[in-house]
Amino acid sequence: MIRGLKISxxxxxxxxxxxxxxxxxxxxxxxxxxxxAVFDIKPTLYQGVPVRNVYREIMSTCxxxxxxxxxxxxxxxxxxxxxxxxxxSNWVFPYPLVFDVSDEDYKKLGVREGDSLLLRAKGKPFxxxxxxxxxxxxxxxxxATKTFGTVEGNPEVVREPFDEKxxxxxxxxxxxxxxxxxxxxxxxxxxxxxxxxxxxxxxKKSREEYEKRGWRTVINHQxxxxxxxxxxxxxxxxAYTGDIEPCHGIQVNAIIGVKRxxxxxxxxxxxxxxxxxLGGYINPKRHLVTITLWDMRYGNPLESMLHGxxxxxxxxxxxxxxxxxxxxxxxxxxxxxxILWGKGIPSFGFPAPIxxxxxxxxxxxxxxxxxxxCPKCGEIAYSAxxxxxKEKQKFSGSFIRGMVAEGVFPPGVIFRPEVYKVILKWWKKxxxxxxxxxxxxxxxxxxxxxxxxxxx
Amino acid sequence: MAKTIVVLxxxxxxxxxxxxxxxxxxxxxxxxxxxxxxxxxxEDKTKKILHAFDTARIDxxxxxxxxxxxxxxxxFEEIAKAKSLGPEVVxxxxxxxxxxxxxxxxxxxxxxxxxx
Numbered sequence: 001m002i003r004g005l006k007i008s009x010x011x012x013x014x015x016x017x018x019x020x021x022x023x024x025x026x027x028x029x030x031x032x033x034x035x036x037a038v039f040d041i042k043p044t045l046y047q048g049v050p051v052r053n054v055y056r057e058i059m060s061t062c063x064x065x066x067x068x069x070x071x072x073x074x075x076x077x078x079x080x081x082x083x084x085x086x087x088x089s090n091w092v093f094p095y096p097l098v099f100d101v102s103d104e105d106y107k108k109l110g111v112r113e114g115d116s117l118l119l120r121a122k123g124k125p126f127x128x129x130x131x132x133x134x135x136x137x138x139x140x141x142x143x144a145t146k147t148f149g150t151v152e153g154n155p156e157v158v159r160e161p162f163d164e165k166x167x168x169x170x171x172x173x174x175x176x177x178x179x180x181x182x183x184x185x186x187x188x189x190x191x192x193x194x195x196x197x198x199x200x201x202x203x204k205k206s207r208e209e210y211e212k213r214g215w216r217t218v219i220n221h222q223x224x225x226x227x228x229x230x231x232x233x234x235x236x237x238x239a240y241t242g243d244i245e246p247c248h249g250i251q252v253n254a255i256i257g258v259k260r261x262x263x264x265x266x267x268x269x270x271x272x273x274x275x276x277x278l279g280g281y282i283n284p285k286r287h288l289v290t291i292t293l294w295d296m297r298y299g300n301p302l303e304s305m306l307h308g309x310x311x312x313x314x315x316x317x318x319x320x321x322x323x324x325x326x327x328x329x330x331x332x333x334x335x336x337x338x339i340l341w342g343k344g345i346p347s348f349g350f351p352a353p354i355x356x357x358x359x360x361x362x363x364x365x366x367x368x369x370x371x372x373x374c375p376k377c378g379e380i381a382y383s384a385x386x387x388x389x390k391e392k393q394k395f396s397g398s399f400i401r402g403m404v405a406e407g408v409f410p411p412g413v414i415f416r417p418e419v420y421k422v423i424l425k426w427w428k429k430x431x432x433x434x435x436x437x438x439x440x441x442x443x444x445x446x447x448x449x450x451x452x453x454x455x456x
Numbered sequence: 457m458a459k460t461i462v463v464l465x466x467x468x469x470x471x472x473x474x475x476x477x478x479x480x481x482x483x484x485x486x487x488x489x490x491x492x493x494x495x496x497x498x499e500d501k502t503k504k505i506l507h508a509f510d511t512a513r514i515d516x517x518x519x520x521x522x523x524x525x526x527x528x529x530x531x532f533e534e535i536a537k538a539k540s541l542g543p544e545v546v547x548x549x550x551x552x553x554x555x556x557x558x559x560x561x562x563x564x565x566x567x568x569x570x571x572x
Contacts, residue, residue, distance in 0.1 A: 261511070262511065262522060373486050373487070375486075375487050378487070393485055393486055394516055394517050396515045396516060396517055396519065396521065397515075398513070398515050398521035398522045399462065399515065399517070399519065399521055401521075401522070402464070402521055402522070402523075402525075402528070403464060403490075405525050405567060406464055406525055406528060407568070407570035408464050408466055408490075409570070409572070411486055411487075411489030411490060412489075413486045413487060413489055414486060414489075414490075421572070424569060424570070424572065427567075427569045428569050431565075431566050431567070431569075432565070432566065432567055433567060436564055436565070437564075438565065
């Protein structure tokens with residue numbers, strides 16, 4: 001929202017923050033008693049390995065990260081998203097979000113429209129799903145492809161057909177065929193486990209925190225990585241935007257959920273970012289590390305739309321986007337996200353940037369190019385400034401991961417020593433520096449929460 | 457187009473290269489903070505590497521990355537043995553694919569934590 005030249009906190013997407021968490025245990029228990037069936041939440045599996053857990057979608061929905069979405073989507077809503085990337089209420093939204101069960105589980109449950117389902121996580125009451133509609137996904141592979149686009153249908157940004165190497169495509173392909181659509185309500189307030197608890201700032205709380213800190217403008221940095229110095233430079237330089245002065249706050253919002261093998265563990269990612277401010281490289285007064293629970297789809301422009309929604313709901317005024325944002329492989333154009341925010345993608349329903357369409361977003365993009373190390377400049381240089389093409393040395397995430405895996409102590413120009421120590425801390429804990437199948441399986445048992453006992 | 461494998465050199469590896477004639481080919485990265493050898497890999501051999509190791513990929517620098525650590529170790533051993541960065545090194549590494557795969561399977565479960 002613009003008043004004069006100063007920018008103020010944007011409205012939540014859809015106008016109002018969704019808050020579907022019952023904090024009174026007596027009320028929660030009462031609601032749980034009136035349900036028609038009980039279901040234990042299971043992870044979505046692909047070849048026996050967890051690729052998604054719907055509990056994270058329930059958390060992010062009920063705590064308002066995905067406002068105005070309130071639950072599992074009806075068929076009409078999913079169809080509209082796939083066609084125009086809009087909810088039935090017209091607000092833009094990138095992905096179908098559904099509560100899916102197998103035919104066998106559906107038969108066992110014996111529920112129908114109008115019924116209420118008690119959802120348990122880790123064996124304890126967690127949430128309620130009020131079923132408005134039961135519908136079927138006829139072909140999950142078709143749904144997966146429609147979700148992310150095709151080379152022919154979305155020629156502006158899709159470069160290669162999606163396949164089993166694309167985690168988001170695998171998630172949709174692995175869904176169960178029966179969808180129970182309706183609103184979720186968390187009836188047993190979860191406790192975030194350490195170290196996640198201290199980074200838990202759902203939209204209502206993050207907005208309060210910004211106000212407490214006196215932040216009018218806040219730029220968000222999306223992450224799924226332990227920060228190297230190139231990331232730090234991106235954060236610092238992107239934050240020079242703002243209104244009449246640079247952004248007051250730099251928020252890091254880490255996506256916590258199932259990761260690709262080779263990614264860093266979530267614990268190392270968030271504490272690695274925290275080490276940047278504890279080490280004083282970005283003043284902790286200006287830097288806030290937060291999390292969102294979500295199994296990343298790696299949908300580049302579509303994922304950036306979701307990131308914009310989450311961070312606008314959290315109260316951010318700006319969002320930095322780099323090259324290959326939330327991308328894997330070469331499925332999308334490396335600048336697909338910047339195309340969406342810079343000029344729009346008509347084939348996805350956006351003839352103009354998504355900030356310039358009706359029911360679009362208010363958060364402002366800060367589209368950035370690259371940072372690299374230039375020995376001639378003697379600094380981490382911004383690609384639009386540095387003309388030393390022959391001398392430049394790019395920050396390659398995979399090269400740095402290789403260095404870490406080989407046990408080579410990374411120089412300060414790559415990792416701050418405080419950040420590297422965090423990698424080692426979690427390496428010792430998991431016996432491995434990166435996500436491997438053992439870590440992923442274990443994580444899906446523990447999740448990121450504990451639930452209080454609730455007798456029904 | 458040929459791709460590159462960047463072989464990192466720590467003190468131990470630098471010592472092993474002494475007298476090999478390769479000292480002059482050691483590249484300095486990130487202001488001299490990292491030493492490495494750049495091994496050129498022809499296109500057909502690149503394909504073989506990508507096929508043999510499912511995590512391997514080409515990064516934004518046109519380098520072959522995300523290979524098993526054992527692959528890097530064997531590559532260095534073959535460079536040191538051949539005292540060369542020629543095409544015979546890649547051939548020798550590819551001949552040891554089975555051995556690398558066995559080591560890589562173990563690496564997926566456990567990697568020793570380096571001492572600071």
